[in-house]
Amino acid sequence: MASTPTTEGLVAWPADLAARYREAGYWKDEPLTAPIWRMAEQRPDRIALIDGDTRIGYAEMCRRADALGARLRELGFEADDRVVVQLPNTWEFVVFVLGCLRAGVIPVMALPAHRRHELEYLAEHSEAVALVVPDTLRDFDHQGLAAAIRDAVPSVRDLIVLGDAREGAIDLRELCEPPAAGVEPAAALEALAVSPDAVAVFLLSGGTTGLPKLIPRSHNDYRYNAEAANEVAGFDEETVYLVTLPASHNFPLACPGLLGALLAGGTVVMLQSPEPSRAFAMIEAHGVTHVAAVPAIVQRWIDHEEAERTGRLSSLQVLQVGGSRLVDELAARVRPVLGATLQQVFGMAEGLLNMTGLDDPDDVIIGTQGRPVSPGDRVRIVDENGDPVPVGGRGVLHTEGPYTLRGYYRAPEHNRRSFAPDGWYITGDIVELREDGNLVVQGRDKDLINRGGEKISGEEVENLLYRHPGIEMNAAVAVPDPDLGERVCVYATLREGHRIELDDLRGLMRDAGVAAYKLPEVLVIVEDMPLTKIGKIDKKALREDLAGRGALRPGTTHYPAGR
Structure with missing residues (x-):
């Protein structure tokens, strides 16, 4: 029987909507990780993770994650404990997040670029018990900063470090080691019975009123987020997904992202830089089929390929582009130059995810940001008075659905501004809804x-x-x-x-x-x-x-x- 998750500071799903999402099969009522662990049983030697020269199969990845989850429990971490995670794109990031999900510990997804201003706030607001950081990254002493935050924030007890852990810190790589001979941590973790309604991760909002708000994503809704995106992006066991954007972002994490690739039984390749020569080398070396990028990266990749004619992208099937609007002129150059199908992605960490289809006509792929990935998504476009805008008009996008939040964590005042009286999320995006159901992003209503x-x-x-x-x-x-x-x-x-x-x-x-x-x-x-x-x-x-x-x-x- 699943444990009862903590609900303090969270806005609950209305009972009728939760029942509807279960009846429709959107919510599977099992932990997010369940399909990944089943894949480890069925295809234990299939490669799950590639990071430089490191290749980890599904069974090994799951054993490492279970060992990490068990070690966290031995160190005093409990279900619903929060940990601020600020790691680069490495295999240890994936194993740590999966281990937390198995143990009921909740990662708070910080970015490598964050500094004390952001990290101290995240630790305080989430009442985090630990910070997980690299020792140094791009000549910045993350470990030293994390130690200072531990001294400043009363809830922070532990410091977990990837790299050279100093005295008083916990070595992340040791936590990620496989279990000792004869030790089987999986059964003990499964006995914890993590509730599918429990928070799986806290994502960060864009933050229009100062520092980012925390977005609670449950096992049920976040798994569905990734699986619904899998269907539209064509992820399956043959998918090789390259992570070049910071992995703690919603886009490369679960749209479908690395979680989607693992849920589908594919392979995830971790890379810390989107620099064209490095990314192209990884695509060629590992037969990468899918990658997510933002428009600035797409511009650099197209310029590089036009100048160098590398011919290294023959395996690349789909280039997903999101994060901001991709101008039509650049969108039209993706297939001729890079040889991949463009998939426009317009989503938000709060939930709603829109994507163009792989078989859509060019005018949709180039000129729109797609349509909702789930039949359970509901959208409406309203004017400044809150009145509906007819098809073809512009207005503010509101939404609700089986993976869109009902409220930010511990933010009642912000929730009053961000949600309509009927509970629909006010995205702040100015969009046009075309007759074919596709959305065209026109700008932002929010600051x-x-x-x-x-x-x-x-x-x-x-x-x-x-x-x-x-x-x-x-x-x-x-x-x-x-x-x-x-x-x-x-x-x-x-x-x-x-x-x-x-x-x-x-x-x-x-x-x-x-x-x-x-x-x-x-x-x-x-x-x-x-x-x-x-x-x-x-x-x-x-x-x-x-x-x-x-x-x-x-x-x-x-x-x-x-x-």
Whole structure:
């Protein structure tokens, strides 16, 4: 009998919807990992994970994950304990996450780019008992930062390190070792009977009002998320899926992602860089069939292949692109240059996932972001008054369905703004619904800047910049960028006697321990800040001003003439 999961801070699924999703077969009422462990029994030697020279079969992967889960229990980790996971794309990431799922421990999916500002908040808000980090990555001392956060956050007890674990830290690779001879941890973990309604992972929201919110994804809904995506993406036992985006993102994790590939019995190849020559070499070496990317990566791959004519992509069948809107001109070049079918993916960590079909006509694949992957998904498009928009019109997308959250974790005020009175999630995306059921993303209603697929809260940037004594008013808006889609542009008015350059603001945010991708890249100083009738900064007016200035180079500061 499944254990009863903790519900504090969570918004429950309405009983009638939960019953409907079970009756329809969307929710299987078993742990997310169950099909993967069945595959380990049926095809034990089939390769599940590839990471550099490391190749791990299904049976070995599951034995390592079970051993890790049992060791976590021996170390005092209990069901519903939270652990902040900040790991690069390695096989240890996969084994650790699977081991947590088996033991009922909940990973909180941080990004490698996060720094103290984000990580300390995640640890505090989730009441995490541990941080899981690399020792160093790209010359940054993650282990040292994690130790400082452990000292600052009372709930954090343990520090688990991939690499050279210092005194007082736990070695992740030792946790990932197979069980000792004669030890069979699987039975003990299965006896825990992790509830399929329990939270499997906490994902992070894009965060329009400061720091990201925690998104609870249950075993039932997140498994269905991946399996529904599998059907549309064509994942099966022959799939070889390359992970180049940060694996803790929802897109490469479960859309269908690495979890989808494992649920289908395929092979997952881990790579820490999307750099074209490295990615192309991995695609050729391992016969990669599917890969997920963001538009900035697609541009680099197309440019590289056009210039080098590598001929290394013959195995690649499907290139999934999401994270931000792929412009039609670039979409049209995918198949001619890379030789793969483009699959547009428009989803969100909160749930709803839309994809174009592999057999869709070119006008759908190139010009739309697809349609919901599940017949249980419900969408509506509304105007600024909340009234329905007819087919072909533009409006804000609302949704509910068998894998879309009902509320953020411990965020009642934010939930009141993010959900309609009938419980539908207000995505904040401006979309057009075509007559054929496909969606075309037109922009954002929410105050988010989308830099290469990483969502940045304008409010978070603004609140940090008000720490500068020379800032009177400031507003962060998106400046269009041909490579990343958008970058952060800050408009500011200054207090008398002050002069500020872009580097001053970037330094302030670095000192605050903020992830580098959130730092402003253009600064515009103005004499007066435009305001709405109710006294708020008028960001629409700022965007219009920005459009009239032409292309502003990253790394530049712009003062009014004569200053």
